[in-house]
Amino acid sequence: MPAPYILRLLLLALAASLATACGPKPPEHRPPPDVGVVVITTAPVTLSTVLPGRTDPFEQSDVRPQVNGLLLKRLFTEGALVKKGQPLYQIDPAPYQAAYNNALAALADARAKAARYAMLAKENAIAVQTYDDARAAYKEAAAALETARINLDRTRVAAPISGRIGRSLVTEGALVTADQTSALATISTLDPIYVDITQSASELLALKLSVSRGRVVENGKLEAPVTLELDNGTRYPLNGKLEFSEVTVDPTTGSVTLRALFPNPDGVLLPGMFVRATIVEGVETKAILAPQQGVSRDEKGEPTAYVVDAAGRAELRTLKVARAVGDKWLVTSGLSAGDKLIVEGLQRVEPNAPVHAVPAGR
Numbered sequence: 608m609p610a611p612y613i614l615r616l617l618l619l620a621l622a623a624s625l626a627t628a629c630g631p632k633p634p635e636h637r638p639p640p641d642v643g644v645v646v647i648t649t650a651p652v653t654l655s656t657v658l659p660g661r662t663d664p665f666e667q668s669d670v671r672p673q674v675n676g677l678l679l680k681r682l683f684t685e686g687a688l689v690k691k692g693q694p695l696y697q698i699d700p701a702p703y704q705a706a707y708n709n710a711l712a713a714l715a716d717a718r719a720k721a722a723r724y725a726m727l728a729k730e731n732a733i734a735v736q737t738y739d740d741a742r743a744a745y746k747e748a749a750a751a752l753e754t755a756r757i758n759l760d761r762t763r764v765a766a767p768i769s770g771r772i773g774r775s776l777v778t779e780g781a782l783v784t785a786d787q788t789s790a791l792a793t794i795s796t797l798d799p800i801y802v803d804i805t806q807s808a809s810e811l812l813a814l815k816l817s818v819s820r821g822r823v824v825e826n827g828k829l830e831a832p833v834t835l836e837l838d839n840g841t842r843y844p845l846n847g848k849l850e851f852s853e854v855t856v857d858p859t860t861g862s863v864t865l866r867a868l869f870p871n872p873d874g875v876l877l878p879g880m881f882v883r884a885t886i887v888e889g890v891e892t893k894a895i896l897a898p899q900q901g902v903s904r905d906e907k908g909e910p911t912a913y914v915v916d917a918a919g920r921a922e923l924r925t926l927k928v929a930r931a932v933g934d935k936w937l938v939t940s941g942l943s944a945g946d947k948l949i950v951e952g953l954q955r956v957e958p959n960a961p962v963h964a965v966p967a968g969r
Contacts, residue, residue, distance in 0.1 A: 639960070643951025643967030644915055645898060649944045652894035652932060655887050660804040660867070662880045664797060668768045669790035670695055672783040673761045674703065685774045689766045689794060696764040696791060698783065703762050707755040710748070717741075717748035770796035771874065800876045802835065802847065804865040804884050808856065833867045835876075836883040845870050849886055895942050896935035901950035902926065910936070913956050915947040915964045921956045 676698035683695050721741040728738040766772070772794045777783065783791070835843035847869035856863050867884060869876065876882075902912050910926040926941030942948065949956060950967050 639919070639963045640955035641952060641965055642913075642915070642921070642949045642956060642962045644947040644949050644964045645901070645967050647895060647897065647942050647944055647946040647948055649893040649895055652891045652896065652937070653887060654889055654891055654930075654932075654937075655885050657883055657885050658804045658806055658865075660802045660882050660884045662876045662878055662882065663801040663803050664770070664795035664878050665799050665801055665868075666768050666770065666796035668770075668794050670764060670767065670772075670792045670794060671790055672696075672698060672764055672787065673785050674698060674758050675784045676700075676702070676762060676782070678777060678779055678781045678783055680779060681775055683772055683775075683792075685772065685792075687772060689769065689772050691766055691769045693766045694763045695766055695772070696777075698762040698764065700759060700762040703755070703759040707752070707759045710752040710755040714745070714748040714752045717745040721745040764791065766794055768794055768796055770794045795878055797874055797876065797878070798871040799847075799868050800871040800878075802833070802867040802869060802876075802882060802884055804849075804867065804886075805862055806865065808861050808863055831889075832887045833869075834885045834887075835869065836885070838881045843869070843875065843882070849884075891937070894932075895938045895944070896932055897926070897928075897938050897942060897948055898935055898950050899931070901948045901953075902928070902936055903953075910941075912942070913949040913953065913958075914942070915949065915962060919961050919964070920959050921949065921962050923958045 678696055679699050680697040681695070682697060683689055683693070689695065721738075721744070724733060724738045724741040727733045728735065772792055775792050776789060777791050831849045833847045833849045835847070837843060847867045849865055849867040867886075897912065902910050905911050905925070910928050912924055912926055913921045914924060916922045924941045926936075927939045928936040929939050930937050947964055949962070949964075952962075956962060
């Protein structure tokens with residue numbers, strides 16, 4: 608066989624082998640990616656909301672004089688607890704004592720005169736009008752004596768309510784009057800004590816709906832248990848209750864003020880303190896909680912999650928979530944008990960693609 612022909616055959620064989628080597632390769636079979644899953648379950652969950660608030664006295668009353676006079680003595684310790692009716696100040700009683708003594712003497716004279724005229728009237732020795740005038744004078748003297756007694760009693764200024772009294776705004780030797788605008792001191796009832804919580808009207812409606820589903824007391828008043836966290840982060844040891852009947856609306860802002868009532872036997876809570884109130888709304892008996900790392904948002908802002916379906920594929924679902932509970936979302940739609948929620952390996956997941964599910968955390 609001629610050499611050129613053999614060379615041509617060799618070149619053709621070489622070209623064929625090169626074409627085969629450079630041609631398309633058959634696709635490689637890749638195993639499905641591993642993904643970590645958690646199995647969704649239902650469990651009872653106590654729902655609550657945290658709102659800022661400030662403490663406010665249960666009752667507050669100014670101490671004011673009801674008679675004029677010179678202030679002789681302060682009878683209380685500033686900042687102490689006082690009882691209703693307890694003497695707080697002593698106004699100079701001398702002029703009022705004199706007025707009382709005069710009224711007492713006038714009453715004695717009027718009584719004697721009325722008795723004497725009564726005997727004369729029986730004998731028809733005096734006109735009936737004269738006797739009637741004597742009786743009227745006696746009654747007027749009795750009323751004057753009672754007025755003098757009241758004014759004398761008022762020289763000792765008493766506490767109008769029980770509570771903690773603040774600093775005295777007057778000193779001994781001051782002249783006080785019954786019609787003065789300034790108070791002598793202020794008393795605040797701090798046990799129990801109010802916590803005023805402000806929120807919008809729409810938030811109130813949602814809160815009221817949640818509480819109505821969770822707890823309604825026997826007497827028909829809608830209320831919810833409340834706990835407090837003080838401004839320094841410590842928890843107040845006693846629980847209170849939120850009564851929705853104590854709601855006031857600010858017409859200028861549309862916001863509402865809720866009132867919670869707390870026992871305060873040790874006086875830890877003082878008026879004007881900032882606190883954080885946790886309101887217990889109720890218990891969701893079959894709540895579905897999804898770990899937050901397994902929930903993302905689509906371009907519309909809707910929460911979405913991947914679950915592994917029965918065929919071992921990643922199924923994308925749109926969820927509805929109510930709120931965060933710790934590090935989980937409370938899911939109201941889109942997940943059911945028994946679903947395998949993908950929480951690890953999400954970057955390797957594609958919709959409807961097969962995946963290999965393993966327990967999360969391994």
